[in-house]
Amino acid sequence: MSPLGGGSLLLAWQLKGKHVLIVGGGDVASGRIESVLAADAHVTLITPSNGLHPLTKCFLDGPYNITYHDRLFGGVQDLANVDLVLTAIDDVVQSRVICSLCRELKIPVNVADIPESCDFYFGSQIRDGPLQIMISTNGNSPKLANIIRRKIEQNLPEHAGDAIIRVGELRTKLKERAPGVGGEIGKRRMRWMIDVCTSWEMEELALLDDQMIRKLLDDGWEKNAVPSPAEVGARSCQTYSATPNVAVPGVPVTMLSFVAGAACASLFLLARRR
Ligand SMILES: C[C@@]1(CC(=O)O)c2cc3[nH]c(cc4nc(cc5[nH]c(cc(n2)[C@H]1CCC(=O)O)[C@@](C)(CC(=O)O)[C@@H]5CCC(=O)O)C(CC(=O)O)=C4CCC(=O)O)c(CCC(=O)O)c3CC(=O)O
C-alpha cells in the first residue's frame, strides 16, 4: 500500500463572484483564464498587449467577465480586493515578488514557473458539462498528466455529462417533494438515489426528461421502488440525441457573441487538445 502523505488535497473550489487576478497573457495564462472563467469568477488580467497569446486575445474580445489592464504588474495596489492570484510570466524575479506579496496578504497564489511559490497546483483537466476531472502528478510530471488525461478521456462513459445534468434535476425535484436536511428523510432520499443511479445505465439516465422525472418520483419514490426506464416512459427505440455542448454557459444569445464564442472554442481545441 502506498504511504498516505505526499499528495495534495483535491477540491472543487467555488469561485463564483470571487475576484481572480491573472498576471501574464501568454500560452499558460490563456489556460488559466479559461479555467477561471469556467468557475464563473471575475477575472482581472494584467499584462502588456504586445505579449498576448491568440487565445488570450480571444477571451478579451469575447463576452467574458474580464477587466483588462494593458501594463506590467504594478505592485501591492494590484492585489486590493483580490481573492486569488495566478501568475504566468517569463520573469522569475517578478514572479517571486508577486508570490511574497501574496503570502504577506494571505492571498492564495499559483506561480506557473516556480512550484515552491504555489499554494496549489493546476492539473490536466477533462470537462463534460458539470463533470470535471483533474489529473495531478503533484508536480512530478506535467506531461505525463497530459498523457494520462488523454487515456482517461478515451475511456469515459458516453453521455456522462448529460446523465449528470438530468440526475441533478431529479435530485432537485426529489428534494422539493421530500424536503428536509439529514434525519430519516435524508437517509431515505440517499438510498433511493443510489438505487436509481446503480440500476439505470448512464445513457438511460441521460434521456430522463421532465415527464419521466415526474413519473419516476410518482411511481418510484412514492412507492419506494425503482421503475425501469420503460416503465417511466422511455421508448425502447428512443435514441440518444443530446443538444450540442454550448462553448460557455451564460453567453448572451446574439450572433456576435455566438461567433466570438465559437471562434474561441475552436482556437481552444486547436491550442490544447494535444
Ligand atoms: C507544478 C505545476 C504548477 C502549476 O502550473 O500549477 C507545473 C509546473 C511546471 N510545468 C512545467 C512544464 C510543463 N508543463 C506542461 C503542461 C502542464 N503543466 C501543468 C501543471 C503544472 N505545471 C503543475 C503541476 C502539475 C502536476 O502536478 O502534474 C498542467 C497539467 C496544467 C496547466 O498548467 O494548466 C499542464 C498540462 C495540461 C494538459 O495538457 O492537460 C508541459 C507540457 C506541455 O507544455 O505540453 C510542460 C513541459 C514538459 C514537462 O516538464 O513535463 C515547468 C517547467 C519545467 C522546466 O523548466 O523544466 C514547471 C515548473 C517546474 O516544474 O519547475
Ligand SMILES: NC(=O)C1=CN([C@@H]2O[C@H](COP(=O)(O)OP(=O)(O)OC[C@H]3O[C@@H](n4cnc5c(N)ncnc54)[C@H](O)[C@@H]3O)[C@@H](O)[C@H]2O)C=CC1
Ligand atoms: N505551469 C505550467 O504549466 C507551465 C509553466 N511554464 C512557465 O510559465 C511561464 C509563462 O509561460 P508562457 O505563457 O509560455 O510564457 P510567454 O512568454 O508566452 O508569456 C509570458 C507573458 O507574461 C507577460 N509578462 C511578463 N512580465 C510581466 C509582468 N511583470 N507583468 C505582467 N505581465 C508580464 C508577457 O507580456 C507575456 O504575455 C514561463 O515562465 C514558463 O517557463 C511553461 C510551460 C508550462
